Amino acid sequence: MENLEIAKVLSQMADLLEIQDANPFRVRAYRNASRFVADHATPMRKLVAEEADLTALPGIGKDMAAHIRDLVESGRLTALEELTAKVPSTLIDVMELPGVGPKKAKRLWKEIGVETIEALETAAQAGEVAGLAGFGAKSEQKILQGIEQFRQHRSRCKISDADQLISPLLEYLQELPSLDRLEVAGSYRRRRETVGDIDLLAITNEPRQVMQRFVSYPMVARVEMSGDTRGRIALQSGLEVDLRVLPAASYGAALVYFTGSKEHNIRLRRRAIERGLRLSEYGVFRANETEDGTAEADPLAGVQVAGAAEEEVYEAVDLPWIEPELREDRGEIEAAAAGSLPELVELGQIRGDLQMHSTWSDGKNTIEEMLEGCVTKGYEYFAMTDHSKALAMTGGLDAEKVRQQWLEIEEIQARHPEIRILRSQEIDILADGSLDQEEEILQGLDLVVISVHSRFDLPVGEQTRRILRALEHPQVDILAHPTGRLINKRPPFAVDIDEILHCALENGVVVELNAHPERLDLKDSHLILARELGLKVAISTDAHRVQQLDLMRYGVEQARRAWLEPTDIVNCLPLQEFLRSLSD
DNA sequence: GCCGTTTTCGGCCCGACTGTTTTCAGTCG
Numbered sequence: 001m002e003n004l005e006i007a008k009v010l011s012q013m014a015d016l017l018e019i020q021d022a023n024p025f026r027v028r029a030y031r032n033a034s035r036f037v038a039d040h041a042t043p044m045r046k047l048v049a050e051e052a053d054l055t056a057l058p059g060i061g062k063d064m065a066a067h068i069r070d071l072v073e074s075g076r077l078t079a080l081e082e083l084t085a086k087v088p089s090t091l092i093d094v095m096e097l098p099g100v101g102p103k104k105a106k107r108l109w110k111e112i113g114v115e116t117i118e119a120l121e122t123a124a125q126a127g128e129v130a131g132l133a134g135f136g137a138k139s140e141q142k143i144l145q146g147i148e149q150f151r152q153h154r155s156r157c158k159i160s161d162a163d164q165l166i167s168p169l170l171e172y173l174q175e176l177p178s179l180d181r182l183e184v185a186g187s188y189r190r191r192r193e194t195v196g197d198i199d200l201l202a203i204t205n206e207p208r209q210v211m212q213r214f215v216s217y218p219m220v221a222r223v224e225m226s227g228d229t230r231g232r233i234a235l236q237s238g239l240e241v242d243l244r245v246l247p248a249a250s251y252g253a254a255l256v257y258f259t260g261s262k263e264h265n266i267r268l269r270r271r272a273i274e275r276g277l278r279l280s281e282y283g284v285f286r287a288n289e290t291e292d293g294t295a296e297a298d299p300l301a302g303v304q305v306a307g308a309a310e311e312e313v314y315e316a317v318d319l320p321w322i323e324p325e326l327r328e329d330r331g332e333i334e335a336a337a338a339g340s341l342p343e344l345v346e347l348g349q350i351r352g353d354l355q356m357h358s359t360w361s362d363g364k365n366t367i368e369e370m371l372e373g374c375v376t377k378g379y380e381y382f383a384m385t386d387h388s389k390a391l392a393m394t395g396g397l398d399a400e401k402v403r404q405q406w407l408e409i410e411e412i413q414a415r416h417p418e419i420r421i422l423r424s425q426e427i428d429i430l431a432d433g434s435l436d437q438e439e440e441i442l443q444g445l446d447l448v449v450i451s452v453h454s455r456f457d458l459p460v461g462e463q464t465r466r467i468l469r470a471l472e473h474p475q476v477d478i479l480a481h482p483t484g485r486l487i488n489k490r491p492p493f494a495v496d497i498d499e500i501l502h503c504a505l506e507n508g509v510v511v512e513l514n515a516h517p518e519r520l521d522l523k524d525s526h527l528i529l530a531r532e533l534g535l536k537v538a539i540s541t542d543a544h545r546v547q548q549l550d551l552m553r554y555g556v557e558q559a560r561r562a563w564l565e566p567t568d569i570v571n572c573l574p575l576q577e578f579l580r581s582l583s584d
Numbered sequence: 585g586c587c588g589t590t591t592t593c594g595g596c597c598c599g600a601c602t603g604t605t606t607t608c609a610g611t612c613g
Binding site for chain 2: 102
């Protein structure tokens with residue numbers, strides 16, 4: 001059983017326990033374990049096979065370790081079966097609906113026998129829901145609306161789509177003179193590959209005006225909530241946007257809080273408590289105790305010791321400021337406390353782009369146009385990586401065509417001494433692991449990039465062996481988009497990524513982080529593993545037109561999420577050093 | 585259910601909004 005599946009079972013456990021009114025901290029333990037397993041690049045089945053001590057993993061104790069072992073070995077979990085005997089597992093879907101949590105799901109089930117979304121729809125349409133205690137006409141309507149949405153689109157929004165969708169909203173809000181500051185926080189600021197919704201943070205002395213403008217944005221499909229300090233709208237695109245309005249004295253604390261992640265925030269708050277402080281979106285306060293010893297209910301009670309800037313919030317809990325991309329509780333708090341935070345790679349440090357296509361195959365621009373685009377970026381070099389002949393639909397190049405292309409490259413290079421063109425190709429890994437190009441051509445290329453474009457459905461063992469065989473070819477330099485996923489479109493092909501990364505390291509092959517926002521392949525947890533192994537990474541745009549050279553930023557952001565520094569990235573090397581690294 | 589050199593027991597983050605509750609529970613982020 002793979003990590004994602006194990007994570008799913010653990011999360012189901014959490015949902016079902018919650019419906020049963022289990023100890024909320026027990027529920028949280030399952031959620032934490034689920035999240036950890038989902039994010040972990042090394043397969044649990046491998047750790048189990050090696051008889052590794054699973055309880056050494058964060059958030060995994062004796063019980064979780066046993067659960068994971070059961071799931072790996074039998075694909076089943078007795079504890080889950082016992083739970084689903086008591087609570088129908090289809091209630092998990094019902095809980096996905098907005099406004100329906102564990103308590104209401106339980107009531108729907110116990111009082112009117114609703115176990116599924118379909119049954120709930122029927123009951124709501126018949127008006128049976130509104131009469132239940134805790135429900136009313138509005139919640140019944142909200143449920144019906146939620147079911148509609150549930151069916152339409154459930155996928156998260158790609159970060160690049162979010163960039164596009166919210167920039168006009170930001171401009172619209174910024175036209176308001178009384179708005180002092182506007183920031184996008186949340187997973188968007190952490191630059192996750194997808195975002196569930198958008199969190200906006202506004203600083204103003206006129207909260208009503210800002211909220212009013214927010215809810216009257218022309219692209220609003222519905223207003224879901226609008227109070228004095230918090231509002232929520234759904235755009236016509238389906239993307240939901242939250243706006244929180246705060247005073248300037250709380251700006252830093254609010255930005256920390258709404259940037260998250262939730263797990264990162266929990267750690268910060270715990271540090272605050274350890275120091276006799278209370279941390280909320282309003283600031284850091286010296287904790288006051290009421291006479292009976294309970295916590296003060298007023299969030300602004302006590303003396304504010306920090307809050308206007310992020311730096312001072314971190315300082316109040318004895319930490320340096322932490323880059324948003326790192327705030328996932330994946331060790332950044334410990335590193336910050338120890339003064340060992342990484343010096344994250346920046347876009348300006350990229351000196352070349354190592355995958356792009358031209359009109360020779362399926363690109364839309366000529367080699368020279370792509371060159372000019374790279375010069376504009378200030379690059380020292382770039383690799384011209386048109387497809388190989390197996391990809392006939394892209395006009396892939398056979399040996400003869402490649403030789404012709406070399407002549408053109410030579411001619412263009414002569415006219416453009418300001419940038420080095422690397423003779424390269426994106427060569428298909430055929431189903432048996434051999435490469436789709438003649439040996440003589442492979443020897444003549446400056447850079448050999450390989451990738452899988454076919455037979456995505458091979459069983460995991462076969463797919464892995466196919467790629468391992470290709471990695472062992474002595475001419476190979478870079479393995480491109482190693483898992484083949486397309487976000488929201490195509491799952492990664494079944495492959496043992498752990499084994500592939502190890503094999504790449506042994507064979508001196510660099511792995512590509514494909515910067516295209518639809519790919520972002522490798523994903524952050526894979527890149528973390530690569531870094532731990534000391535495996536180098538290439539960030540490449542895979543541009544098919546000049547404009548797409550701009551996609552580099554998404555790759556760099558993803559790399560930053562994985563703690564990568566410029567020394568981890570081969571295309572941060574100056575040209576001569578990069579060329580030397582290829583010959584090693 | 586997890587965790588820990590102050591703890592192996594007793595903690596575990598915190599506040600806003602909605603709807604239906606006539607004073608607050610549930611949900612959400």
